Amino acid sequence: MGQLADIIVVGAGVMGASIAHALAERQFGQVVVVEQTALAAAATGQSSGVLRCHYGIPVLAKMANQGLSWFKHAKAQYGVDVGYRGIGYLVGAGPDDEEAFRSNIAMQQALNIRTNLMLPHEAKELWPDMEVSDFAIMAYEPEGGVADPTLTATAFYEMGKQLGVRYQFGQPVTQLLTQGDRVIGVEMADGSRWMANVVIVAAGTNTPGLFDPLGIEVPIRAQRAQLMLINPGVNVGKRPVFSDLVxxxxxxxxxxxxxxxxxxxxxxxxxxxxxxxxxxxxxxxVQRAIERLMHRFPRWEGAQFLGGYSGCYEVTPDYNPIIGPSPNSGLYIAAGFSGHGFKLSPVIGPMMAEILNAGNRYPSLESYVFRLSRFEEHDLLKSQYAYGKAGQMR
Ligand SMILES: Cc1cc2nc3c(=O)[nH]c(=O)nc-3n(C[C@H](O)[C@H](O)[C@H](O)COP(=O)(O)OP(=O)(O)OC[C@H]3O[C@@H](n4cnc5c(N)ncnc54)[C@H](O)[C@@H]3O)c2cc1C
Incomplete structure (x- = not known):
């Protein structure tokens, strides 16, 4: 026997923290989050924090828009600073992707997302230094931009703590405990146990390793993502995030x-x-990134490389998350956000609460599309209007 809780969340990235807060807000009982290292120590802490609604999958576009609204209003509504900067989001595609791009923008606009098509020369007003001749079409989201992932996880952590969520940091869960086909708790590295009838695994790239011993395959792999910081050598002023799909x-x-x-x-x-x-x-x-940058911003010939770092995306076969029940009763997954989960994080907690309320069924088609079984059913979640080179991350 170990310590008792109503719900255990494994992992204190932005998803674990969002879920714990949402469950506490909805009075699901005692929620305990167990984290092997520290808050936001993995993908969340490495994230670029870009907020955009430019998706080819309607449910993701809608969730990103709901997430954006949360980021925009977090300070006023919850009194938390999540580092939101509404600097805008500018995206451009080449001739091969123009048709798909226009279809995606029409879909996003039908969902009331604030995004406008732009001709490349019009985008020069937003980014005067940008070389736009190889873009065929562009779009601008005036409310897109960035937020700070660590501040966001901290906000969920603090709000959750105020509502009674308990956090335990510093050692990993080594085993999910089951009895028959239902989960009963988790075992920690020091042999101690937390017992609960509901366990939600939000352990990022480590999620498959926890499910393997139960014979449950969770197809998530770690994909390295490299980032670099540059000084452009000129004063660019306040400019939107740019996404170059060429x-x-x-x-x-x-x-x-x-x-x-x-x-x-x-x-x-x-x-x-x-x-x-x-x-x-x-x-x-670094070499390839600088070549691309020099093509896009030829005026930045005095740019300096300031340094770089890597993080790991938690990638599923269709580059979309797994959210919902597992084959074991009481055992749930919220992982595999495939390098684009931060912007969705405010919506994931409430979605998981709805799923728990529905028991082992999915409460809506919107959450059903994220089910684990879609991989063995060969029913992947894919964009209807995918871009040639950019693949499924949009
Ligand atoms: C370089 C990079 C850039 C990104 N840029 C963006 C972006 O611009 N916009 C966007 O929307 N998304 C972006 N993302 C994606 C986004 O950051 C992630 O999808 C999101 O942070 C995932 O959160 P998570 O809580 O699921 O995972 P994580 O943050 O990885 O958290 C999982 C947690 O589980 C813990 N854990 C693992 N195993 C165990 C165990 N056995 N026991 C206890 N705890 C355990 C880990 O220590 C970790 O803290 C980016 C990701 C990366 C890596």
């Missing part, structure tokens, strides 16, 4: 005039099969 690169301007540059090219992923996520950046990444 060269598969994105950038966010920081308040101090530097830029964080990331890669959205997933055609040749670097999988990390063992051990922790690598930390630094490779010369190859």
């Amino acid at each position: 060269q598969l690169q994105y950038g966010r301007s920081e308040v101090n005039g530097t830029l964080l540059i990331g890669n959205s090219d997933h055609r040749d992923p670097e999988w990390v099969s063992k051990g922790p996520c690598p930390q630094g950046v490779t010369d190859d990444f």
